[in-house]
Each structure stands twice: as structure tokens, then as C-alpha cells.
Amino acid sequence: MSQKQSCCFLGRVFQLCSSKSQDKTKKGSPTPSRSSMDYKMAGKDNLLQPSFPALNSQQRLSDAKARNKVELKPGRSLMDWIRLGRSGEDLTGVGGKVLEVDAEELAKHNQINDAWIALRGKVYNITPYMEYHPGGEEELMRGAGIDGTQLFDEVHKWVNYESMLEKCFVGKLKSTPPAHRRVSLLRTLEPGGPANTNKSLLKANSTESKNGPMSPPAFKVPESPTLPKFDWFQTKTTVTLVVYTKWKSMKSDFVVIDKQGNNFLATLYIEDYIYYLHIELAEAISLHYEVKVNTDNGKVDIILTKESEKQWPSVGKHLQKHNKTVKLKDQEIKYRTCSVDSVSQVTHDSKLLCLSLPEGTRMCVPVGYHVHLQHKVSGMEVVRSYTAVTATLTGEQDPRVKDGSVIYLMIKIYKNGALTPWIDSLSKGDPVEVSTFTGDFSEDRLSVCQNLVMFAAGTGFTPMVRLIHYCIEDTKSRVNLKLVFFNKREEDILWYDQLQSLAEKSDRFSCDYILSEADSGWSGKTGRITLDLMKASLPQQTEKSNLLICACGPTPFTNLVTKFAKELGYSESEYHAFQG
Ligand SMILES: Cc1cc2nc3c(=O)[nH]c(=O)nc-3n(C[C@H](O)[C@H](O)[C@H](O)COP(=O)(O)OP(=O)(O)OC[C@H]3O[C@@H](n4cnc5c(N)ncnc54)[C@H](O)[C@@H]3O)c2cc1C
Numbered sequence: 001m002s003q004k005q006s007c008c009f010l011g012r013v014f015q016l017c018s019s020k021s022q023d024k025t026k027k028g029s030p031t032p033s034r035s036s037m038d039y040k041m042a043g044k045d046n047l048l049q050p051s052f053p054a055l056n057s058q059q060r061l062s063d064a065k066a067r068n069k070v071e072l073k074p075g076r077s078l079m080d081w082i083r084l085g086r087s088g089e090d091l092t093g094v095g096g097k098v099l100e101v102d103a104e105e106l107a108k109h110n111q112i113n114d115a116w117i118a119l120r121g122k123v124y125n126i127t128p129y130m131e132y133h134p135g136g137e138e139e140l141m142r143g144a145g146i147d148g149t150q151l152f153d154e155v156h157k158w159v160n161y162e163s164m165l166e167k168c169f170v171g172k173l174k175s176t177p178p179a180h181r182r183v184s185l186l187r188t189l190e191p192g193g194p195a196n197t198n199k200s201l202l203k204a205n206s207t208e209s210k211n212g213p214m215s216p217p218a219f220k221v222p223e224s225p226t227l228p229k230f231d232w233f234q235t236k237t238t239v240t241l242v243v244y245t246k247w248k249s250m251k252s253d254f255v256v257i258d259k260q261g262n263n264f265l266a267t268l269y270i271e272d273y274i275y276y277l278h279i280e281l282a283e284a285i286s287l288h289y290e291v292k293v294n295t296d297n298g299k300v301d302i303i304l305t306k307e308s309e310k311q312w313p314s315v316g317k318h319l320q321k322h323n324k325t326v327k328l329k330d331q332e333i334k335y336r337t338c339s340v341d342s343v344s345q346v347t348h349d350s351k352l353l354c355l356s357l358p359e360g361t362r363m364c365v366p367v368g369y370h371v372h373l374q375h376k377v378s379g380m381e382v383v384r385s386y387t388a389v390t391a392t393l394t395g396e397q398d399p400r401v402k403d404g405s406v407i408y409l410m411i412k413i414y415k416n417g418a419l420t421p422w423i424d425s426l427s428k429g430d431p432v433e434v435s436t437f438t439g440d441f442s443e444d445r446l447s448v449c450q451n452l453v454m455f456a457a458g459t460g461f462t463p464m465v466r467l468i469h470y471c472i473e474d475t476k477s478r479v480n481l482k483l484v485f486f487n488k489r490e491e492d493i494l495w496y497d498q499l500q501s502l503a504e505k506s507d508r509f510s511c512d513y514i515l516s517e518a519d520s521g522w523s524g525k526t527g528r529i530t531l532d533l534m535k536a537s538l539p540q541q542t543e544k545s546n547l548l549i550c551a552c553g554p555t556p557f558t559n560l561v562t563k564f565a566k567e568l569g570y571s572e573s574e575y576h577a578f579q580g
């Protein structure tokens, strides 16, 4: 998933060529279960080219989500940006003076060679950052000359801009009169009165940001979702907190619990908002929590075990966040200090890390979701994303994952990378800042599909681990799974032995390995992703094939899979690209 890897994928797209003689004893031999075309299909017609959706159908894959990282020039990596920041060069463009900038002045700096952006009331000179921006100059220019807070948050709220742009700080943004007018209106109109003032201010500011400082004021009373109903009851040994979410896709993984002493916070992720239960519990409870969800009606039971078997007079005192909702997009990114529980080598350059969450925290990362790790590198806070995996693909699972007390991450180390050299240095007991999970994959898609075909390149394998595990573990699942796994060399293949062993054990799973820099001992497939390869890897499609295609890898790889899926006529409902 590195820029380097990206260059390779962009540079040469080879035709797939399979060696004629397949030596089953060698690595790279196709997995023994089934051939790539040997799918059990639901429909009768076996059309090679899908006829649905029609060529001009709205359901076809659109480019709307094509919002990607770009290939940066050599010498423009994050490490290079950190070095530039430390070089002593004036990156503010104003000689390091702290200015007061009004909207009119800000708007003048909207050129690629003279660009300022306002983020949460602070103005930064982003001109020197242009070539270092992983999203590209064009994207960054969308925020030039305006208050880019909302835009920034919509794209990548987790990015630590304050630290990254510290040396580019120009000054403070002067607030404009229309903003004051809107704030005072909101204060009068929003229910909740003075206690809600801060919230109102924040929302008013974000309306301002969206329209840019020069736009006419667009007044809108902020919407908030209907509060779910909360109730509780107790038995001799337990206290159950009940939340009626009415959301049928609710999962127990969407409930995160943090407890310090008797201070209890349950954060429920319900569709596009967050609901909190925040209580100073009346009595002590044990650290084991059980979360049950009724998927018929979205009812959530959080079962707490009493430390002593006495009757509670009440559940406790409601604290600041209790019974409140926040829109998901407005949530603050929360980091918890975890500690390294174990580290093991997966391949020559990849490691499996088990991280223990703080005592009292329960966080089960949903299938296909990732977390951010944050660490200061040469004075700059660096944030990187990592997808949660399982402890193993085939062996006995670590029960602590289901309890939400540990998470596993599989991480490739780049010797010259910004964050991974530090990850490489970690050992048992070391602290690591880990964010709450984030992601956009819906687990429900796995229960409705019959054929799951995963295209993964390098560490793009990590989201597939949970997908495979989910479908194989679920004894009721009849999903046929195929992994098409692209790597440079044989030694780069993550969990090769486990994949082979799974393919031998399960008649529902098969795996194809494709190497771009294979050595002479490799008898398997070589090349890169092509339209023909993709077509050959997918089951012959009919309208009822209930296919799900997933892709993850360096941006150019994922872009190609997306493009080919589109060319083959697959719709958005049949495709998911994980960011990588
Ligand atoms: C949603 C998501 C999930 C992810 N999940 C995982 C995961 O599960 N496991 C995993 O290992 N990774 C994952 N990643 C990637 C991860 O977030 C980091 O990008 C990766 O670990 C690299 O971090 P780094 O800071 O050490 O390296 P970087 O500093 O980003 O450098 C990586 C490599 O690219 C080279 N490079 C960087 N910029 C340039 C340039 N301009 N020109 C030439 N070369 C350059 C560096 O020299 C280095 O070799 C995920 C990414 C996303 C977005």
C-alpha cells in the first residue's frame, strides 16, 4: 500500500500467464478445492458477460466514490515533509508573523502558488504542502481561500492537520458578522437553551464553512435523530441496560464500552449517528460485559454483572453525555492508550500485533473496519490506518477478540516509512494510541451473497481476513469464497500456509496466487490484474448469482479492479472497494 508499490502497479500491467504444468507440491499451486470457474450458481443461464445491469443502467458502478490518493513525486513522502518542517525554512510565507485574517483576505489566497486554508479558526499557508498532499494538488485546492473545515472533515477527519501544518500557521481567522447573526438565531431556536450553546456554535460554524466565508448565509436548524428509548432492569446478579434502536442492521460490535471506576460510558453506533449511555453506576460491576442485539427490532441489551448480589436502588447518576446523540460525522476521534500484548513475524517484512485495550474498555472492531494508530515522529503526530484481523485464519481463535479486550493488526514494515519503523520497534508492554474503529463495509452484504470474490494486493489482504473468517465460521453460511491474491514475490504472501490449509479443509474456499516478480521456482500464476484475469476469476454470472466482489490494495490496483468491474457491467451493489 505504499507509494512505491503504487508506482509498480501503475507502471507495468502484465498479461496474466499461467504455467502449463502445475506442480502441486510447489508454492503457487492452485488450491485443491475448486477451479476458478467452478461455482455453484443459483440461476440457470450461464452468460459469460453479465446482462444485468444494462449498459446504461443507473445501477452500474459510478465514479462518484473515486476519491483517491495520488502518486506523489519522489522526495515528497511524509518523512520528507517532516524533514522540510524541521529544516528551519519559513513555510508560513509571511515571515512567521501571526496575522489576523478576515474572509476577504483569505479568499485572495486561492492560487496554487499562493494558497491559504482556514481550519477551525486557524489559517494555514498550504502552498508548500501542495506536492506532499497524498490526495493531490487538485483536491487540496478545493480548500484554498476558504474555511475548509467541513470539507476537510468530510474527507479525512482523522488527519492530524494541526501537527502537520504547524510550521505553516499564518494566523487566526477573524469571525464574520453573518456568522454571529446565525449563532444568535440558533441560540434562540434550538431546544435545550443555554446548555446547548457550545453545540449551537459548532453547528453554526460548520454551516459557515460549507458555504465558504463569502457565500450568503444559509440558515438551517440542525437536525438530530429521534432519541432511542432507554430502559434498565436488574436480577440478583446482573443489571441490563436496554436501548431500543429500531435499526435492524444493529450489531453488537457497534457498542463500545469504556469504564473507569463506576463511570460507565456505552457508545452505540446507530446508522449515521452515535447514542450515549453515560452513567455513574450505583454499585460496582465486574469487567465482563455481554452485549446482545435482537436483529428483528434493533433492541440492544448490555448485560453487566454485579460485583455483589445486592439490589440497586437506581441504575446510578446520569452523566454529561447520557441519552445524547451526535452525528457520526461530527464525532471527535477518540484515542485510547493500549499496550502491546504480543508481536509475531508473519513474513520477512510483516508483523502480527496483538494490542490490549485499556482495562474496562470493550471494543470489537466490525468486519472490514479499521483503526488509526497515532504516534509522534520527529515532533509531528503521524496517523496511519490499520485494518483489524483475526489471530489466525484456521487455528483456534483468541477469545479476547470476541470480548473486545484485544485487537489484532497485521502490519507491513517499511524501513524508510514514517510510522512503521516505530511499529517495528514495539515489544510487549509498549503503549500504543489506538482510535475507535471506522469503516463503511456492511456485514449484512455477506449474509445475502452466495459468491464472494476478493481481489487483494499485498496488505490489501487484511480486510479479506475478517471476510473469510466471517463466512467460514458461520456454519449456516453457504457463501463460496475465492481469494485472488497479488504479491511481488513468494515470500511476500501473507499467511500462505494458513490459506492453503483452509482451502484443503473447506470446499467453499479457494485461492489463486499471482506474483509480479516470481523467481524461477514458482510454478503458479504470474502477472498483474487485467480485465481478462478478472473475468476468468469471477463466476459466470446470471441475474441471480448474488455475487459480491471486494477489492483492496494500493490505490492504482483498486482503481483498476473498480474500472474492470465497471466494464464487466457489475453494479455498486455487487462491489466494494476497501480504502488502502
Ligand atoms: C483504510 C486503510 C487501512 C489500512 N490497513 C493496513 C493494514 O491492515 N496493514 C498495513 O500494513 N497497512 C495498512 N494500511 C496502510 C497504512 O495505513 C500505512 O500507509 C502504511 O503502514 C505505511 O506507513 P508508513 O508511514 O510507515 O510509510 P510511508 O511513509 O507512507 O511510506 C511507505 C513506503 O512508501 C515510500 N514512499 C512514500 N512516499 C513516497 C513518494 N512520494 N515517492 C516514493 N516513495 C514513497 C516510502 O519510502 C516507504 O517505502 C491501510 C491504509 C488505509 C488507508
Ligand code: HEM
Residues within 6 Å of the ligand: 067, 068, 069, 070, 117, 126, 133, 134, 135, 136, 139, 140, 141, 142, 143, 148, 149, 151, 152, 155, 156, 159, 160, 161, 164, 165, 385
Ligand atoms: C480541505 C481540502 C482537502 C481535500 C478536499 C482533501 C482531499 C483528500 C483526498 C481526496 C485524499 C485521499 C483519499 C483519502 O485518504 O481519503 C486526501 C488524503 C490526505 N490528505 Fe487531504 N484534503 C484536503 C486538505 C488536507 C489538508 C489541509 C491536509 C493537511 C495535513 C491534508 C492531509 C492529507 C493526508 C495526510 C492524507 C492521507 C490520508 C491517509 O493516508 O489516510 N489534506 N486528502
